[in-house]
Amino acid sequence: MVQKLESLRETPSQTAGPYVHIGCIPTFAGIDGQYREDLGKSPIAVGAMGEKITIRGSVIDGAGWALRDAMLESWQADANGVYPGQPDADPGMKGFCRFAADAETGEFELTTIKPGAVPFGDGRMQAPHIALWIVARGINTGLQTRIYFDDEDNADDPLIQRIEHRPRRATLIAKKTGSGEYRFDVRLQGTDETVFLDM
Numbered sequence: 448m449v450q451k452l453e454s455l456r457e458t459p460s461q462t463a464g465p466y467v468h469i470g471c472i473p474t475f476a477g478i479d480g481q482y483r484e485d486l487g488k489s490p491i492a493v494g495a496m497g498e499k500i501t502i503r504g505s506v507i508d509g510a511g512w513a514l515r516d517a518m519l520e521s522w523q524a525d526a527n528g529v530y531p532g533q534p535d536a537d538p539g540m541k542g543f544c545r546f547a548a549d550a551e552t553g554e555f556e557l558t559t560i561k562p563g564a565v566p567f568g569d570g571r572m573q574a575p576h577i578a579l580w581i582v583a584r585g586i587n588t589g590l591q592t593r594i595y596f597d598d599e600d601n602a603d604d605p606l607i608q609r610i611e612h613r614p615r616r617a618t619l620i621a622k623k624t625g626s627g628e629y630r631f632d633v634r635l636q637g638t639d640e641t642v643f644l645d646m
Contacts, residue, residue, distance in 0.1 A: 463582040463589075467518050468547060475547050487545030490521060490559045495539030497526025497560040502594065502621055502629045505553045506581055509636030513553025517583040520545045521557060521594075523576070528563035561596070567605050574604040581633060591644045594631050595620050610642055618642050 468476040472485045491499075505513035521544045524530045525537035540560060548555045557577075565573040577594040595601045597620050610616050618641045621631035633641045 463518070463584060463586060467582060468516070471518060472545055472547055485545065487520065487541075487543045490523065490541050490544035490557075492539045492541060495525070495560050496537050497540075497563075498627065500559060500561045500627045500629060502557045502559070502577075502631050504555055504621075504631040504633065506548060506555070506583065506633045507635065508585075513548065514583045515548055515550050515553045517548040517553070517555065517581060518545070519547070519555060519557075519582075520580040521559070522578045522580075523559065523562045524565050526560050526563050528565040528572075528575070530565075569605075571603065571605055573606065574601040575599050576604070579633070586635075590633075590635075591646050592633065592641050593619055593644070594629075596623070596629065597621065598623050606644075615640075615642050 469478060473479075473481045474485050506517040506519075507513055523540075523542055525540035525542075527535070527537065529536045531540055531542040537560075544557060544559065546555055546557060559577070562575045562577060564575055567573050574595055576596075579592050579594055581590045581592070593606065595604070595607070601607050601616075601620065607616050607619065610619075618634065618639060621629040624630050635641070
């Protein structure tokens with residue numbers, strides 16, 4: 448007999464807890480020998496085409512402290528705006544990366560290829576961006592956001608255009624700090640709270 452749908456209850460969300468690194472990135476947690484390398488160690492392979500960039504930042508709580516146990520995952524297109532697995536995708540671009548904030552400073556670092564503009568379903572183009580997912584102790588449901596770049600034209604991006612509070616759009620923009628270097632801080636609360644996406 449099929450159980451009626453209205454009788455099912457939602458499973459409660461739970462915090463990522465202090466063991467998320469052990470399960471997801473064991474070598475970061477000091478546990479060697481489980482895998483040849485952690486899943487998603489780098490989004491690029493040798494020979495990836497395009498401009499190599501490094502994004503640094505922190506996940507900052509409402510009190511202004513950088514979370515030292517944050518784990519992040521990124522997903523992106525290659526330099527031509529093509530995702531891995533699609534026709535003509537760069538074989539050197541894996542697209543996915545899993546990384547963690549430094550346990551002492553709370554600073555994270557992502558070295559990758561700067562993505563190209565990505566076609567949207569209705570023919571418009573999405574500005575170059577990287578999707579980001581964040582978990583840590585105290586975050587009950589993983590947070591999703593995007594990283595855009597201040598040296599790109601983001602004005603016509605379909606997602607950015609949907610953000611009604613225009614000053615908050617800036618929370619999605621990584622600031623260029625040098626050649627191939629960007630800064631992107633994720634703020635969980637407060638006046639500069641990062642725009643999070645319900646996806």
